[in-house]
Amino acid sequence: MHILRLCDRPWRSQRQRSLSLLLTISLTTLLVPPSLAQTPAIPSPSNAPLELDLLTKPKDYVITANTINPERLTVPSLWWAKQNSETKLLDNWIAYPASEKEPARVDLIVNQQIWSLLDYVDRYDFVNRLGSTARNFGYNIRVFNYQKEPLATYTCNFNTSPALCSIQTAVKNKIGLERLL
Structure with missing residues (x-):
């Protein structure tokens, strides 16, 4: 508001008013963060622990590669992907429905020997x-x-x-430890 009053004064030249307006616009652009509508956020991956015991003792709410519903398509249906091209790499999965705390997710369990043979591009593709x-x-x-x-x-x-999506893959550092990027 203070800048507008200065710009409205008759003794200011057109050049000074233009400079003031440009400065106001520049500061506003720098200081006002973009709205959420302009930059929708992609949530962080779930940090829930992997529950491997559900592979052998599944609960009613999870779906694994060994779960088949004889009445209708089981969602998510990853069997076609496994049979088509991932028979050696993809060993199993555990699918969790959405809850109040987290969106629906599938934990894929891969064969470590095959995974370690893949380069970054092959892993990303998978x-x-x-x-x-x-x-x-x-x-x-x-x-x-x-x-x-x-x-x-x-x-x-x-x-x-x-849907906006993000892929993160683990990358080994110089001492051989992997971390998600």
Whole structure:
């Protein structure tokens, strides 16, 4: 408001008014963060622990590669992806329905020996293909080995149309430890 009063004074030249206006616009652009509508956020991947015991003792609310519903299509349907191209890499999965705390997710369990043979592009391709399949059913994915080490994630904001998604893969550092990026 103070800047507007200065600009309205008749003794100011057109050049000074233009400079003041430009300065006001520049400061406003720098100080006002973009609205949420302009930059929808992609949620962080779930940090819930991997529950491998559900593979052998599934509960009613989860779906695994060994769960088949004889009456209708079981969602998410990852069997086609597994049979088509991922028979050696993808060992199993645990699908959790959405809850009040978290969106629906699928924890994929991969064969560590095969995973370690893949380069970054092959890993990204695997995560992207299965993540896209899971996204079509409204699920995010996390990729683990049987040692419960997180290897990759595919996380989406399903409140946007189309859904905005992010892929993170584990990268080894110089001393051989992996972390998600």
